[in-house]
Amino acid sequence: MxxxxxxxxxxxxxxxxxxxxxxxxxxxxxxxxxxxxxxxxxxxxxxxxxxxxxxxxxxxxxxxxxxxxxxxxxxxxxxxxxxxxxxxxxxxxxxxxxxxxxxxxxxxxxxxxxxxxxxxxxxxxxxxxxxGDGLLVDVGTTTTDLISIKAGKVAARGATDAKRLTEGELLYTGVVRTPVMAVARSAPFRGRVQRIAAERFATMADVWRLAGDLPDDADPYPTADQRGKSPVESAGRLARMLGRDAGDAELAEWIALARYFGDCQLAEIEHTARNLAERDALSPDAPVIGAGCGRFIARRLAERLGRPYFDFxxxxxxxxxxxxxxxxxxxxxxxxxxxxxxx
Missing domain, CATH: 3.30.420.40 (ATPase, nucleotide binding domain)
Incomplete structure (x- = not known):
């Protein structure tokens, strides 16, 4: 063939x-x-x-x-x-x-x-x-796959979505479609920690767009409010998560908030990756292999884990x-x- x-x-x-x-x-x-x-x-x-x-x-x-x-x-x-x-x-x-x-x-x-x-x-x-050994981290628009590779073999324990969710090999968190309310319940803002709205006012596309990490063509979907994708419009959607308007703060403050939510998502992925590495006894020098439109997260994950990084x-x-x-x-x-x- x-x-x-x-x-x-x-x-x-x-x-x-x-x-x-x-x-x-x-x-x-x-x-x-x-x-x-x-x-x-x-x-x-x-x-x-x-x-x-x-x-x-x-x-x-x-x-x-x-x-x-x-x-x-x-x-x-x-x-x-x-x-x-x-x-x-x-x-x-x-x-x-x-x-x-x-x-x-x-x-x-x-x-x-x-x-x-x-x-x-x-x-x-x-x-x-x-x-031969490594941790595949494929971060897409909606989900993240974390799969151990051992001795040149796929070491995944789960084959179905249900089993993979149970094993921590599949996370329903991605860099575009995931609602912000799925990565945090509260956020720091102007010296206070406040609850956020349990509503799909904003998605992680807004977060990573404001943080400057999302590739321009990685988000082909309509926004939560059907408006545009400029930084100001993304800030407006993020502000609504706090019950506020974009004009209530400077753009730099909304960017800082976006970075907080991004750190929350990365922390969840890091926690799961550490558990898998421990479960599967991955050697300390086993690399992270990043794939997906959100593989900038995989690169940061490798840094946090102290592992080499390779791009798919x-x-x-x-x-x-x-x-x-x-x-x-x-x-x-x-x-x-x-x-x-x-x-």
Whole structure:
């Protein structure tokens, strides 16, 4: 197998990567329409097709089966598999099933719990080919994956989302869509600590945008109040979390507040990472491997843990113009590269 298109079908966006042999040629991310209908996946896949210049084999992983447009994950897996069968036609199609490897489409529908949300395993499996020991930290728009690599093997104890949440290998915290109220219940402001509103007035995109860390194109979604994404508008949403208006303080004060909330999110991830490193007896020099649009958090985490840091893209033979997106869309890249060497 030479040319492979890797697909990561998420509920918020579709990611795809084209690899030729072991070289990553191109990577793209297409937001799903924000509509409460299944056809949002069809529309996003159709929009992604122009990114594929030539036919090739296709490897698919997914998290979109968790979308509330489906009654359950079994129904979601079946729908997304059928969508890809229609999309690729006569071209070869492989569905990733975590520890079970790649399955044919009909087999995948018979084993939905292995297919569901297995994209983390694809990324970790590729990392394990390059790092004998390490901690993969993939920080995305909505979630953070933390996966130990031991002796060149994926050391994750969880395979399902439920088990991974139990084991601390999946955190529902990301740098864009996560509501600010999910990372803190109170905040310091002008010499006092006050409670914050339990309302989705602002998201972590506002926090990291104000802090100056969020890449400009990492947030394709509407804001909480449907307004713009300037620093002043982000400050207005953050002020509302404190029951205030942006004009009640200088922009520098809202930036300081944003950094506080960012530290709260990093602290949660650090706490979980330390527990995993202890649980899995990772050596002190085992590196943190960062992926996702929020991997600036992974870099800071490595500093706090006193560990070396490697970027996911450092492992790849990737076209320079595709390097940034390859790191953001790690599961799509990983499933394509894994499939390119699959029998």
């Amino acid at each position: 030479t040319r492979v298109i890797g697909w990561d079908l998420g509920g918020a966006n579709i990611k795809l990567a084209c690899v030729d042999g072991e070289r990553v040629v191109s990577v793209a991310q297409i937001p799903c329409p924000i509509i409460p209908e299944r056809r949002k996946f069809d529309a996003a896949v159709e929009a992604a097709l122009p990114s594929i210049a030539l036919p090739g084999s296709h490897a698919v992983t997914m998290t979109g089966e968790l979308s509330d447009v489906f009654n359950d994950r079994v129904e979601g897996v079946a729908y997304l598999v059928d969508l890809m069968v229609r999309t690729v036609g006569a071209q070869k199609l492989l569905i990733y099933a975590g520890r079970a490897g790649f399955l044919a489409s009909e087999d995948a529908k018979l084993r939905p719990m292995e297919v569901a949300s297995a994209n983390f395993h694809a990324t970790a499996s590729l990392v394990a080919r390059h790092h 893209a450092d492992m790849l033979d990737v076209a320079p113009e595709a390097r940034e997106m390859a790191a953001r869309c790690a599961p799509a890249v990983a499933v394509a590269l894994l499939a390119s060497t699959s029998p």
